[in-house]
Amino acid sequence: MQTAFWIWQQADWPRFVWQTERLAPLLRACTQAQGRLLGMAGAVEADEEARTSLDALLQNIITSSAIEGETLNVQSVRSSLARRLGLAPEGKVSARSEGLADLMLDATTNLAQPLSAERLFAWHACLFPSQGASLSRPIHVAALRGDDPMQVVSGRLDNPKVHFEAPPREGLELALDAFLTWFDASRRDDTLDPLLRAGIAHFWFVTLHPFDDGNGRLTRAITDLALAQAEPQAIRLHAMSASILANRAGYYRILEASQRGGLDITDWLEWFLTTLLHSLQEALARIERLLAKARYWQKRRTLALSVEQKKVLNRLLDGGERGFEQGISAAQYQAVAKVSKATATRHLADLLDKGCIERLPGGGRSTRYQVRWG
Secondary structure (H helix, E strand, C coil), rough: CCCCCCHHHCCCCCECCCHHHHHHHHHHHHHHHHHHHHHHHCCCHHHHHHHHHHHHHHHHHHHHHHHCCCCCHHHHHHHHHHHHHHCCCCCCCHHHHHHHHHHHHHHHCCCCHHHHHHHHHHHHHHHCCCCEEECCCCCCCCCCCCCCCCEEEECCCCEEEEEECCCCCCCCHHHHHHHHHHHHHHHCCCCCCCHHHHHHHHHHHHCCCCCCCCCHHHHHHHHHHHHHHHHHHHCCCCCCCHHHHCHHHHHHHHHHHHHCCCCEEEHHHHHHHHHHHHHHHHHHHHHHHHHHHHHHHHHCCCCCCHHHHHHHHHHHHHHCCCCCCCCCCCHHHHHCCCCCCCHHHHHHHHHHHHCEEEECCCHHHEEEHHHHHH
16 A cells, blocks of 8 residues: 555545644634724725725735736736726726636625536636636646646756645546535534634645646635635735735745645644734734824814825825835925925925924934824
């Protein structure tokens, strides 16, 4: 009898086991973060909530492709999503962006529809609207992979290292059907935590690797579906793919290690829940920033400010990479507002007088300003 090397070669595959007591603290933390996120989101105005939802869905699409090394046209994907969410499109769309938007919204909104093979094939077609022409080779679109072994390999051709090998093509239909049957039945299993269900689904499907290409993106779409079924409102507020991308090397490391182990997938589930918690915490920070911004403008609603002043203040309030976290200088104000040096100096002095900003320590040409929240 052949010794099992890959997890799918284990005699009891796919009867996964895990250590509940080790995962319990993470499960509690994720559930509590979900609750806080939903509570805070309830205080966000409807138009801002729609934009927040758009941003999270967009981030999920862009980063899921980036995990596989693909760079998408952000503006095109945003426009495709915006139209479906009832917001004004912001640019041209493409067959690619339309397909990705359809896939994401189907996975996060059509929660009662069973995950069937036909639905998976439709998702796969959304990934490859050019009918099978990938960057490197033709692929089977909306069909299971061909007969060639499915391996992830690195190193020299004469001395390759196999990081992962999927189950053989023979019997793949039955293996996929077993997964889909479990996915449907497990939703009604009161003994299985829905967040663990999402982690198991992710690991199981990526192990099957049933398609020539697009398996990672479909795996994350299935994960989004499972998370949406667990909490329909929260899925539109956070982007787990972004947190996976932030630790892509760790993602591939834990998947490879778990593929070579036994049926105890506690390590994988621990990594999955830690990453989910990170994505929820990132969403909480964004919502908190949004609410703080609303409070800031509410307090200053009677102030007479120029369009340029409001533009710069909103950049500062939004934070992030474009938010001048170290404060803004007069030269930067001039560049963002597109005004003269004299006007920038006058605008900043006016904002100081009105209590909109405050001066950071330092002086002269190095003087910088930040938002005054009080």
